[in-house]
Amino acid sequence: MSISFDNTENAFAYKSDKDLKGAKFLFNTMGYPWFVQVGTRLTPFIMRTGLPVHGIIRKTIFKQFVGGETLEETAAVGEILGKYGVDVILDYGVEGKDGEASFDHATDEFIRVINYAATQKNIPFISVKITGLARFKLLQTLNEAPRLRSGIHDHEAEINEWDRVRERMYAICGVAAEKNIGVLVDAEESWIQDPIDRLTMEMMEIFNKDKVIVYNTLQLYRHDRLHFLTISQQIAKEKGFKLGMKLVRGAYMEKERARAAEKGYPSPIQPDKDSTDRDYNLALKYCIEHLEEIAIIVATHNEASCLYVVELLNEKGISHQHPHVHFSQLYGMSDNITFNLAKDGLRVSKYLPFGPIRDVIPYLMRRAQENSSVSGQTGRELGLIKKELLRRKQV
Numbered sequence: 001m002s003i004s005f006d007n008t009e010n011a012f013a014y015k016s017d018k019d020l021k022g023a024k025f026l027f028n029t030m031g032y033p034w035f036v037q038v039g040t041r042l043t044p045f046i047m048r049t050g051l052p053v054h055g056i057i058r059k060t061i062f063k064q065f066v067g068g069e070t071l072e073e074t075a076a077v078g079e080i081l082g083k084y085g086v087d088v089i090l091d092y093g094v095e096g097k098d099g100e101a102s103f104d105h106a107t108d109e110f111i112r113v114i115n116y117a118a119t120q121k122n123i124p125f126i127s128v129k130i131t132g133l134a135r136f137k138l139l140q141t142l143n144e145a146p147r148l149r150s151g152i153h154d155h156e157a158e159i160n161e162w163d164r165v166r167e168r169m170y171a172i173c174g175v176a177a178e179k180n181i182g183v184l185v186d187a188e189e190s191w192i193q194d195p196i197d198r199l200t201m202e203m204m205e206i207f208n209k210d211k212v213i214v215y216n217t218l219q220l221y222r223h224d225r226l227h228f229l230t231i232s233q234q235i236a237k238e239k240g241f242k243l244g245m246k247l248v249r250g251a252y253m254e255k256e257r258a259r260a261a262e263k264g265y266p267s268p269i270q271p272d273k274d275s276t277d278r279d280y281n282l283a284l285k286y287c288i289e290h291l292e293e294i295a296i297i298v299a300t301h302n303e304a305s306c307l308y309v310v311e312l313l314n315e316k317g318i319s320h321q322h323p324h325v326h327f328s329q330l331y332g333m334s335d336n337i338t339f340n341l342a343k344d345g346l347r348v349s350k351y352l353p354f355g356p357i358r359d360v361i362p363y364l365m366r367r368a369q370e371n372s373s374v375s376g377q378t379g380r381e382l383g384l385i386k387k388e389l390l391r392r393k394q395v
Contacts, residue, residue, distance in 0.1 A: 003310060003341065005303045005306075005337055006384075007336070008388035008391060009388070010339045011335040011339045011340060011388065012335060012339075012385070012388045013339065014081065014084055014335075014339070015335075017392060020388060020389055022059075022060070022063070023064060023332075023381075023385055024382065024385045024386065024389065026064055027378050027381045027382040031378045031379070031382065043361060043365065054357055058357060061367070061368065062357055062364060064332040065332040065353070065363070065364060065367045066093070066331070066332075066352075066354060066360055066364070067088075067352040067353065069355065069357060071090075071112070071116055073354065074354045081122065081350055082122040084339055084343075085342035085343070085348075086338055086349065087326075087347065087350075088120075088125075088349055088352045089126065089328060089351045090113050090116075090117055090123055090354070091351060091352065091354070092106070092109050092113055092126075092127075092353075092354065092355060093359065098135060098136075103132070103135075103165075103168060104168070106132040106133055107133060107168040107171060107172060110132075111172060111175050113126050114126055114172070114175050114179055114181045114183075115175070115179065117179070117181045118180070118181055123181070124182055124349070125182040125184050125297075126181060126182070127186060128169075128172060128186065129185075129188065130188065130196045134161075134162075134168075139188075139195050139196065140191055140192050141158065142194070142195040143192050143193065143194045143195055165199070166199065169203055173214055174207075176207075176213050176214075177207045180211075181213075182214075182244070183203075183213060183214050183215065184246050184297065185199075185200045185203075185215065185216055187217035187248065187251075188252075189256065190222065190252075190256055191259070197228075200214060201216070201235065204216070204241055205241050208236075208241040208243070208244060209241050209242075212243075212244040213244070215245060215295070215297060216232070216246070217247075218283065219248055219251070220249055220250065220280040220283055221250030221269055223268065223269070223275070223279070225283070226282055229283055229286060229287075230286065232245070233286075233290060233293065233294060237293060242293060242294070243295070244297075245283075245287060245294060245296050246296070246299050246328075247283050247287070247298060247299060247300070248300065249280055249300060277302070280300070280302070281305060284298065284305065284308060284309055284312070288309065288312045288318070288325075291318065291322065291325070292324075294324065295323070295325075295326075297326045297328050297349075299327075299329075300327075300329070301329055301330070303337060306337055306341065310344075320344070320346045321346075321347060323347075325347065326348065327341050327347065327348040328348065328349045328351055329351070331352045331353070334381075335384075336384050338350060
């Protein structure tokens with residue numbers, strides 16, 4: 001294969017020397033776990049106090065990981081990425097709000113994002129969090145009470161509330177189908193995931209008849225997700241629709257383990273990273289083997305898994321441009337994967353959140369924690385940036 005994830009010239013061609021030096025400073029800072037730990041705790045509090053830190057955040061961590069405060073601001077980033085053959089997954093990054101008015105507003109925003117995406121050449125997907133459309137406690141109630149899953153429930157208010165959630169999701173997916181924009185439904189905590197899975201499958205059955213519009217997200221650090229993938233595919237086949245799956249390793253490991261220990265139930269998380277890697281690659285293989293029936297988004301920063309997909313495509317003589325295969329990495333991370341895949345002609349996107357700084361703080365804090373806690377992540381990013389700066393100096 002001609003792909004090399006060590007090619008920093010391709011990886012950072014879209015960044016100026018100034019931007020690269022800014023990224024170097026940021027990842028250098030993230031290399032100190034104690035600093036990240038203190039920073040992630042203090043930043044949300046400082047933002048609420050009104051102290052003048054907005055500008056500092058905007059010029060550093062916000063600039064690295066977020067497309068802009070408004071949808072319009074993301075246009076410049078999207079245009080730059082498009083020049084290098086990289087698509088965009090737009091994410092309206094507002095989290096943690098509650099109330100029916102807020103959920104209705106979020107629905108309108110998602111639809112606005114879809115309409116905007118449809119006017120751009122390189123925005124094939126948007127991302128949706130069901131907790132942006134539904135009360136967390138409602139999802140938890142639905143997850144915990146089996147009788148609710150069949151729709152049998154004594155409390156009319158909750159039935160009506162869930163119907164409104166379904167109507168919001170139907171409205172979003174309906175516009176997306178009309179505009180031919182994919183809807184990626186995020187995975188969330190295991191104790192609210194069941195109703196999310198069921199709602200997503202329901203939308204797939206409606207909108208994925210001829211093409212794949214709706215995608216569910218599988219977190220393969222859960223030990224039951226590989227089985228869930230095969231069951232989902234069987235259901236899709238029986239009901240005559242195509243399955244859309246975004247495959248990730250996962251984002252809530254520490255929280256999941258802590259809750260399982262506190263509540264005294266078996267942890268849903270794999271016993272070790274090797275088990276997660278094994279199931280992730282088995283899921284990739286399963287999807288490639290059923291590629292006419294399943295569309296996948298390989299959403300990972302793991303170089304070995306990305307190369308594995310390319311190997312599978314080559315072995316089976318499947319085009320690198322197959323419409324059911326797409327790669328994705330977060331904006332601001334793993335440019336060595338994204339831009340080298342694109343250079344080799346594969347379909348790849350950057351996951352690009354946008355929103356007011358105060359609203360995307362939870363997302364930014366997760367990125368900081370992830371880069372400091374994932375083994376070797378910060379060092380890898382920093383090493384590649386330094387390598388490219390040195391290469392440019394020598395040219």
